[in-house]
Amino acid sequence: MNIKVTNRINELFEHKKSGILSVYYTAGFPKLNDTLDIARHLQAAGADLIEIGIPFSDPVADGPTIQQSNKQALDNGMTLKLLFSQLEELRQHVQIPVIMMGYINPVIQFGVDNFCKACEKCGIDGLILPDLPIKEYVADYKDKFEAHGLRNIFLITPQTAESRIREIDEQSDGFIYMVSSASTTGAKAHVVQDQIAYFQRVRAMQLKNQTLVGFGISNKETFETAVQNSNGAIIGSAFINLLEKSVDLEKDIKSFVEAIKGLSS
Amino acid sequence: MSYLVDKNGYYGQFGGAFIPEMLHPNVEELKENYLQIIEAREFQEEFAQLLRDYVGRPTPLYFAHRLSEHHNAKIYLKREDLCHTGAHKVNNTIGQIILAKKLGKNKVIAETGAGQHGVATATVCALMGMECVVYMGKIDMERQRPNVERMRILGATVVPATSGSQTLKDATNEAMRHWISNPLDTHYIIGSVVGPHPYPDMVARFQSVISEEMKLQLKAATGNEEPNYVIACVGGGSNAAGAFYHYLDAEEVKLVAVEAAGKGINSGESAATCVLGKAGVLHGSKTLLMQTEDGQVIEPYSISAGLDYPGIGPMHAHLFETGRVKFENATDEEAMLAGIELSRLEGIIPAIESAHALAALSKISFKPDDVVVVNLSGRGDKDLETYIRWGKY
Numbered sequence: 001m002n003i004k005v006t007n008r009i010n011e012l013f014e015h016k017k018s019g020i021l022s023v024y025y026t027a028g029f030p031k032l033n034d035t036l037d038i039a040r041h042l043q044a045a046g047a048d049l050i051e052i053g054i055p056f057s058d059p060v061a062d063g064p065t066i067q068q069s070n071k072q073a074l075d076n077g078m079t080l081k082l083l084f085s086q087l088e089e090l091r092q093h094v095q096i097p098v099i100m101m102g103y104i105n106p107v108i109q110f111g112v113d114n115f116c117k118a119c120e121k122c123g124i125d126g127l128i129l130p131d132l133p134i135k136e137y138v139a140d141y142k143d144k145f146e147a148h149g150l151r152n153i154f155l156i157t158p159q160t161a162e163s164r165i166r167e168i169d170e171q172s173d174g175f176i177y178m179v180s181s182a183s184t185t186g187a188k189a190h191v192v193q194d195q196i197a198y199f200q201r202v203r204a205m206q207l208k209n210q211t212l213v214g215f216g217i218s219n220k221e222t223f224e225t226a227v228q229n230s231n232g233a234i235i236g237s238a239f240i241n242l243l244e245k246s247v248d249l250e251k252d253i254k255s256f257v258e259a260i261k262g263l264s265s
Numbered sequence: 266m267s268y269l270v271d272k273n274g275y276y277g278q279f280g281g282a283f284i285p286e287m288l289h290p291n292v293e294e295l296k297e298n299y300l301q302i303i304e305a306r307e308f309q310e311e312f313a314q315l316l317r318d319y320v321g322r323p324t325p326l327y328f329a330h331r332l333s334e335h336h337n338a339k340i341y342l343k344r345e346d347l348c349h350t351g352a353h354k355v356n357n358t359i360g361q362i363i364l365a366k367k368l369g370k371n372k373v374i375a376e377t378g379a380g381q382h383g384v385a386t387a388t389v390c391a392l393m394g395m396e397c398v399v400y401m402g403k404i405d406m407e408r409q410r411p412n413v414e415r416m417r418i419l420g421a422t423v424v425p426a427t428s429g430s431q432t433l434k435d436a437t438n439e440a441m442r443h444w445i446s447n448p449l450d451t452h453y454i455i456g457s458v459v460g461p462h463p464y465p466d467m468v469a470r471f472q473s474v475i476s477e478e479m480k481l482q483l484k485a486a487t488g489n490e491e492p493n494y495v496i497a498c499v500g501g502g503s504n505a506a507g508a509f510y511h512y513l514d515a516e517e518v519k520l521v522a523v524e525a526a527g528k529g530i531n532s533g534e535s536a537a538t539c540v541l542g543k544a545g546v547l548h549g550s551k552t553l554l555m556q557t558e559d560g561q562v563i564e565p566y567s568i569s570a571g572l573d574y575p576g577i578g579p580m581h582a583h584l585f586e587t588g589r590v591k592f593e594n595a596t597d598e599e600a601m602l603a604g605i606e607l608s609r610l611e612g613i614i615p616a617i618e619s620a621h622a623l624a625a626l627s628k629i630s631f632k633p634d635d636v637v638v639v640n641l642s643g644r645g646d647k648d649l650e651t652y653i654r655w656g657k658y
Contacts, residue, residue, distance in 0.1 A: 109560030
């Protein structure tokens with residue numbers, strides 16, 4: 001099966017080549033029913049892409065901030081089933097691309113077919129499942145995802161071999177998620193020289209997919225460094241920190257996004 | 266049918282390597298090199314020599330006269346409790362530390378629940394002069410204070426895992442996160458037949474020395490290298506993997522795995538994964554997993570800190586599904602009674618993990634001539650507190 005229907009992710013990357021801002025947050029955090037409001041506020045504030053995290057009890061790729069938000073969301077009562085019901089109205093309010101990000105186990109328990117159907121029904125454009133490796137994806141998941149118009153986004157890291165980056169590029173149709181350094185998710189103050197060399201190395205490979213840099217992007221400075229060598233960047237933990245202390249989501253999200261995009265948009 | 270791992274890293278539908286891309290280079294390096302390294306003569310010689318001179322292998326196969334009389338069968342105990350550090354865990358850490366050296370690593374990390382694997386790792390790191398960091402759930406650190414200090418005496422850094430439920434699965438999560446952040450110079454010594462391929466196969470190979478010795482020792486003792494039964498307890502399943510390994514294809518040998526039923530299968534406080542689990546993915550492999558309908562991992566319970574893991578090695582999930590191994594379970598109470606029984610009948614205080622295997626002796630109808638081997642995976646010194654608190658002796 002090879003369905004090449006353009007979706008919102010493709011459209012975004014067709015008309016915007018630089019300074020793309022993608023924002024991650026955990027569904028059901030800080031409060032159970034904040035999921036849809038945060039998506040609306042992000043769009044209004046000028047985010048280009050939204051990643052909604054499916055909470056999981058054992059998020060091994062995540063640092064303390066996102067771990068804590070996962071735990072809080074689960075304690076609040078979030079489940080994948082509830083998340084899909086919250087997202088039923090998503091496309092009445094939000095037009096920018098939306099990706100769901102999470103670990104594979106809740107997806108398996110929900111049933112892969114049911115999961116894909118529910119994503120399509122809610123207007124989800126893509127998936128990031130860090131513990132679904134490319135080999136397993138191609139063997140068991142790819143056809144199902146494509147049949148429901150879902151783009152699977154893969155991660156690469158500074159340690160990913162060039163041949164594997166090529167393989168990932170070949171299997172991707174959306175963008176490639178460039179993990180900025182050998183680490184779990186989490187805000188860092190600076191982007192260091194080694195990372196810039198890695199961004200440039202990948203850029204020089206002239207991949208068919210565009211790239212967004214994630215992990216350690218926390219503010220205007222790190223965002224701008226990242227977007228100089230890629231098509232954009234992803235902010236997660238820093239946004240979770242903001243949500244945690246926010247008393248006015250709409251206002252705080254607006255100033256957060258504006259502060260990051262500032263001069264770069 | 267093969268019960269061992271296939272070329273793709275699977276045991277039937279279980280296994281694989283469900284790892285984030287950040288771990289791919291580390292796991293790939295291991296996958297590409299482990300067989301070549303451990304099958305080389307040089308490795309084999311160093312491994313065998315350390316098992317002999319340092320660990321104290323072969324461990325005895327002891328004919329337990331009074332226990333045999335009590336259960337009306339010929340019961341032998343494979344004395345892994347006599348290994349250096351007090352349990353079978355060291356067989357694996359010796360193998361992996363030599364492997365880590367061959368891979369050019371100079372730092373080692375490990376997870377530990379009760380602390381036995383942590384102690385076995387800290388021990389081999391001291392032996393080889395390697396830097397050692399052990400992750401241990403904060404709650405487990407409080408429950409297993411002596412093992413924490415043992416690791417520190419051996420020079421290891423013990424880091425409390427403060428995320429999630431603060432026990433073994435969280436210690437494993439933290440160790441994996443550490444490995445993600447330190448991909449080049451660090452080897453992760455996983456303590457059981459769990460984790461992404463090739464770990465389950467690699468750990469099973471290092472533990473297979475148990476059944477390799479059993480065959481020779483049984484042949485000498487009974488004239489037949491095959492017993493009627495081999496019984497072992499299962500948390501993640503490393504001692505059972507070692508005890509079953511060389512008998513997997515000998516279908517006439519009945520293999521019995523004993524899980525921890527905790528306060529009872531339906532009490533909500535149990536660790537009997539094969540009864541209560543469903544196929545899922547945790548810590549890099551697809552296996553049977555205790556989880557909610559929503560796919561969130563459930564924190565298991567057992568009086569034995571070495572058996573309260575929410576999953577089970579993928580090899581065991583396959584052995585369960587194919588019926589090659591019969592899975593039994595024992596409650597806290599049954600295990601404690603079996604531990605006291607062995608103490609009184611044979612003068613051996615078993616680890617509470619191993620006491621679960623002993624508890625199965627009362628659940629099986631043996632014929633008087635049946636030869637039964639119980640893998641006595643560890644000694645009870647570390648469990649004195651628990652025996653004392655339980656009190657019924």
